[in-house]
Amino acid sequence: MIWIGLKGLLRLEREILILIHQYINNGYHIVLDVNSGSVHVVDPVVYDTIAAVSEQVPEMDKPEKLSEEVTANVHKKLDETYGSEMVCEALEDIQELIDTEQLLTRDIYRDFVLDFKKRKTVVKALCLHIAHDCNLACRYCFAEEGEYHGRRALMSYEVGKKALDFLVANSGNREHLEVDFFGGEPLLNWKVVKQLVEYGRSLEEANHKKFRFTLTTNGVLLNDEIMEFCNHEMSNVVLSLDGRREINDKMRPFRNGSGSYDMIVPKFQKFAESRGQKNYYVRGTFTRNNLDFADDVIHYADLGFQQMSMEPVVADPAEDYAIREEDIPQILKEYDKLALEYIKRKKEGRGFNFFHFMIDLTGGPCVAKRLSGCGSGTEYLAVTPWGDLYPCHQFVGNEKFLLGNVDTGIVNTETRDEFKLCNVYAKETCKDCFARFYCSGGCSANAYNFSGSINGAYEIGCGMQKKRIECAIMIKAALADEEA
Numbered sequence: 001m002i003w004i005g006l007k008g009l010l011r012l013e014r015e016i017l018i019l020i021h022q023y024i025n026n027g028y029h030i031v032l033d034v035n036s037g038s039v040h041v042v043d044p045v046v047y048d049t050i051a052a053v054s055e056q057v058p059e060m061d062k063p064e065k066l067s068e069e070v071t072a073n074v075h076k077k078l079d080e081t082y083g084s085e086m087v088c089e090a091l092e093d094i095q096e097l098i099d100t101e102q103l104l105t106r107d108i109y110r111d112f113v114l115d116f117k118k119r120k121t122v123v124k125a126l127c128l129h130i131a132h133d134c135n136l137a138c139r140y141c142f143a144e145e146g147e148y149h150g151r152r153a154l155m156s157y158e159v160g161k162k163a164l165d166f167l168v169a170n171s172g173n174r175e176h177l178e179v180d181f182f183g184g185e186p187l188l189n190w191k192v193v194k195q196l197v198e199y200g201r202s203l204e205e206a207n208h209k210k211f212r213f214t215l216t217t218n219g220v221l222l223n224d225e226i227m228e229f230c231n232h233e234m235s236n237v238v239l240s241l242d243g244r245r246e247i248n249d250k251m252r253p254f255r256n257g258s259g260s261y262d263m264i265v266p267k268f269q270k271f272a273e274s275r276g277q278k279n280y281y282v283r284g285t286f287t288r289n290n291l292d293f294a295d296d297v298i299h300y301a302d303l304g305f306q307q308m309s310m311e312p313v314v315a316d317p318a319e320d321y322a323i324r325e326e327d328i329p330q331i332l333k334e335y336d337k338l339a340l341e342y343i344k345r346k347k348e349g350r351g352f353n354f355f356h357f358m359i360d361l362t363g364g365p366c367v368a369k370r371l372s373g374c375g376s377g378t379e380y381l382a383v384t385p386w387g388d389l390y391p392c393h394q395f396v397g398n399e400k401f402l403l404g405n406v407d408t409g410i411v412n413t414e415t416r417d418e419f420k421l422c423n424v425y426a427k428e429t430c431k432d433c434f435a436r437f438y439c440s441g442g443c444s445a446n447a448y449n450f451s452g453s454i455n456g457a458y459e460i461g462c463g464m465q466k467k468r469i470e471c472a473i474m475i476k477a478a479l480a481d482e483e484a
Contacts, residue, residue, distance in 0.1 A: 019033065019034055019035055019054070019058055019059045019104065019105075019107075020032065020033060020034070020050060020051070020054040020103075020104070021034060021434035022047060022050065022051055023470055024047075025336070025339075025470055025471065025474040026336070026339070026340065026343075026474055026478060028041050028474055028477050028478065028481075029041065029042050029043065029044055029046075029047035030042075030470075030473060030474060030477060031047065031050050031103075032434060032473070033097075033102060033103045033104065033105055034434050034437075035059065035105040035106055035107050035108070036101055036102055036103070036105040037361075037437070038097070038102040038103065038105075039361055039473055039476075039477075040097070040102070040103075041477045041480075041481075042093075045078070045082045045086050045087065045089075045090045046090045046093055046094070048078055048081070048082075049074060049078060049087060049090035049091060049094060050094060050103070052073070052074045052077050052078060053066065053070060053074060053091075053094055053104075054104065056070050056073060057070060057104055058104070059104050059105065059106045059107070060098065060104050060105065060106060061106050062106075063098050063099050063100075063101060064098075065095065066091065066094070066095060066098070071091055074087060074091060075087055120172070121170075121378050121379075121410075121416065121420070122170070122171060122172040122174055122379060123166075123167055123170040123171055123378075123379060123380075123381060124171060124174050124176075124177055124178065124375070124379045124380070125167075125177065125178035125179070125180070125375075125379060125380045125381075126163055126164075126166075126167050126178070126179050126180070126380075126381055126382070126383055127180045127182050127380070127381070127382040127383065127392065127393050128155065128160060128163060128179060128180065128181055128182060128196070128383050129148070129155065129182055129183060129184065129382060129383060129384050129385055129393065129396065130154070130155045130160070130181045130182065130183060130184075130186045130189045130192060130193055130196075130385070131153075131154050131155065131183040131184040131185055131186055131187075131188040131189040131385070132148055132150065132151070132152055132153045132154070132183070132184050132384070132385050133152045133153070133154065133183070133184045133185065133188050134183060134184045134185045134188070134218070135185055135188065135218070135220050135221070135254070135255075136185070136218050136220065136252055136253065136254060136255070136260060137253055137254065137255045138251060138252045138253075139250075139251050139252075139253075139321065140251060140285060140287060140313045140315055140319070140321060142314070142315075142394060143183075143184065143393075143396075148384070148396045148397040149397035150397055153384075153385040153386065154188065154189045154192070154385055155189060155192060155383075155384075155385040155386075156192070156385075157192050157195050157196065157199075159383075159385065159386060159387045159406060160192060160195070160196040160199075161196070161199055162387060162406035162407065163383045163387065163406050164179070164196065164199060164200050164203065165203075165406075166406045166409065167179070168203055168207050168209060170409070171209065175208060175209060175210055176209075176210050176212060177209055177210070177211050177212065178211075178212045178213075178214070179196075179200065179211055179212070179213050179214070180213075180214045180215070180216065181193050181196075181213070181214070181215045181216070182216050182382075182393060183216070185217065185218055185220070185221070186215055186216065186217060187217055187220070187221035187222070187226065188221070190221070190226065193215070194229065197211075197213055197233050200213070212235045212236075213233055213234050213235060214234055214235055214236040214237065214238070215230060215234050215236075215237050215238070216237075216238040216240065216283075217237070217238070217239065217240065218240045218252070218260070218264065219239055219240065219241075219260075219263075219264035219267050219268055219271075220260065220263060220264060222264070222267040222268075222271060227270070227271050227274055230271075231274055231275055234279075235279060236279050236280060236281075237271070237275070237279070237280045238280070238281060238283050239264075239268045239271065239272075239280060239281070239282045239283065240252070240282075240283055240284070241261075241264065241265065241268060241282050241283070241284055241300070242284040242285055242286070242290075242296065243284050243286070243290065243293065243295070243296025243297070243299050243300065243310070244290075244295065244296055244299050245259065245261040245262070247289065247290045247296055248260065248261045248284075249261050250289060251285070251287060251289065251321070265303065268282060268305070269303060269304055269305075272304070272305055272306070272307075273304075277305075277306040277307065278307070280307055281307040281308055281309050281353075281355060282300050282305045282307065282308045282309070283308070283309045283310075283311065284296055284297075284300075284308075284309070284310045284311070285310070285311050285312070285313050286310055286311070286312055286313065287313040287315075287321035287322070287323065288313075288320065288321050288322060288323055288324070288327060289321055291327055291330050291331060291334065292334060293310050293334060293338075294334045294335075294337045294338035294341065296310060297310050297338055297354060298338075298341055300352070301345065301350075301352045305352065306351075306352045306353060307352070307353050307355075308352060308353070308354055308355065309354070309355035309356065310354075310356075312331070312460075312461065312464055314443075314446050314449070314458070314461065323460060324460075325460060328460065328463050328464070331464060331467075332463070332464075332467045335464075335467050335468055335471050336467075336471065338354070338471075339357065339471040339472075339474060339475055342354060342357055342475060343475055343478045343479065346479060347479075347482060356468040356471075356472065357468070357471060357472045357475055358472070359438065359469065359472040359473065359476065361473070361476055373422070373423075373424075373439075373440035373441045373442070373444075374392070374440070374443075374444075376391040376392040376395075376419060376422075376444055376445075377391030377392070377401075377403070377415070377416055377418070377419025377420075377422070377444070378416060378419050378420055380392060381403065382395070382396055383406065384396060386405075387405045387406040387407065388402055388404075388405050389402070389403040389404045389405055389406065389409075389410065390402060390403060391403065391415075391419055391444070391445075392444075392445060394443075394445035394446075394449075395445055395448075400415070401415060403415060403416055418454065419444070419454065421455075422441065422444055422454050422455060423441060424436040424437065424440065424441045426455050427441055427447075427455045427456070427457065428455075428457075429456075429457040429459070429462065430442070430457070433462075433466075434466070435462075435465060435466045435469050438465075438469045439465045439469070442457065442458065442461060442462065442465060443458065443461070446458035446461055
C-alpha cells in the first residue's frame with residue numbers, strides 16, 4: 001500500500017455523508033480520505049473493504065476500534081470474493097489508518113468560514129487591463145477582441161500609477177504583491193508597461209513591498225528587446241497558443257483571417273529557451289473543434305516547450321465551438337490519454353509540466369485559500385484602462401459588478417462582501433464534492449454566467465476539473481511507484 005498525505009483537504013460526499021472518494025485509474029485503486037487529505041493507493045481487497053466500512057461508518061469524531069457489527073457485515077459482504085483471511089488483513093490495515101487519523105476522519109473546518117465577512121479585506125493582486133485592444137481576432141474571445149463589450153482603449157501611465165498606489169495602500173502588512181499586465185494584448189501598450197514596472201520598483205523599498213510582475217501575450221509583437229526586459233522584470237509570462245497549426249489558426253487568426261501560428265511559434269520557442277524553460281507557460285484553449293486536445297498538448301512538448309496549460313473554452317452554448325454536455329465522456333478519456341503520455345515522458349527523461357496535473361499532496365495553500373479560491377473581488381481585482389475596479393477580468397463590462405475606481409477605491413461594498421462569502425461551503429454543489437479543496441470552488445465568473453450566482457456552479461467545468469484532479473493524483477501514484 002502506498003500512502004501520500006496532505007493534512008487539511010476536506011470532503012463530504014453524497015447524502016449519506018460518506019467521506020471517502022474511491023476510483024480506479026490506470027490500474028491503480030485510489031482512496032481519498034477527504035477530511036484528512038490522505039491519499040491511499042491500495043490493492044483490490046483493501047479498496048473494496050474500505051468501501052464496505054465507509055458505508056457503515058461515514059466518519060469518526062476521534063479514532064476508535066471498528067465494532068464487531070461493522071466487521072461482521074464486511075466479512076458477510078466480501079468473504080466469498082476474497083476469503084476470510086484476506087478480509088481480516090484488510091480490516092487490520094484499515095484500523096491502522098483509522099488509528100493514525102488517515103481514514104474516516106472528521107471535518108474540522110466547516111465552521112472556519114463563518115467569520116469570512118468580518119475579515120479585513122487586504123488586496124494583494126491586480127490584473128491591469130493595460131490595453132482594451134488586440135491585434136488578433138480569436139473566435140472565442142470573451143472580451144470581444146479585447147474591447148470587453150465597450151470601447152478600444154489603452155491605459156495611461158497616470159491611471160496605472162494610481163492603480164499601483166491603490167494596491168500598496170490597500171495591501172496592509174502583506175509584503176509580496178502581484179500585478180498581471182493583461183488585455184486585450186498588453187504589448188500594444190508596451191511603453192506604459194515598462195513605465196509602470198519602473199514605478200512599481202520605486203515603491204518597493206519605502207513601502208516594504210516586493211512586486212511580482214507577470215505578462216500575458218499573444219506573441220505577435222514579441223521582439224528581442226521585450227524578451228530581455230521580461231526576463232529581467234517578469235516573474236512569469238503566459239504565451240497564448242492553441243496547439244497544432246490548423247487548430248490555432250482556425251481559432252486565433254488575424255483580423256484579415258490569416259493564421260498566427262507561423263509568426264508566433266518561433267518567437268515563443270526562443271523566449272522559452274531564453275528563460276531556461278522556467279517561469280513561463282504556453283497556454284491554449286480547446287473547443288469543440290479539438291476535443292482531441294491531448295494531441296495539442298503533446299504538440300507543445302514536441303516543439304520543445306516544458307511548461308504548458310490547456311483550458312476548456314467557456315462559451316455561450318449557442319456557439320458552434322462551445323463544449324456541450326455530450327462531449328464530456330470524450331474529454332475525460334482525453335485527460336486519461338494525456339496522463340499516460342505525461343507519465344511515459346517523465347519516465348523517459350523528457351517530461352513536461354502540465355498545469356492541471358501539478359498537485360501538491362504534502363503541503364499546498366493554507367486552509368483559507370483552499371476554502372475561498374482565487375480571492376476575486378476581495379484580494380484580487382481587475383483594473384480597466386480608465387481605472388474602474390472589477391472582481392476579475394471576466395466581470396469587466398458588467399456594471400453590476402463595478403466595485404469602484406482607482407480614485408475612490410471600493411465603494412460597492414455590498415458586492416465586495418458577497419465575494420467575501422464566496423467559499424466551498426456556501427456553494428451547494430461544492431460542499432459535498434470530493435474535489436472542493438483542490439479546486440477551491442472553481443471560477444466565480446463561470447458560476448455566475450451559467451447559474452446566475454457567484455455561489456453557483458458551471459457543471460460542465462466541474463466534471464472536467466474532477467477528472468483532472470483524479471488524473472493528477474494517479475500520476476503521483478504512478479511516479480511514486482516507479483521510484484519505489
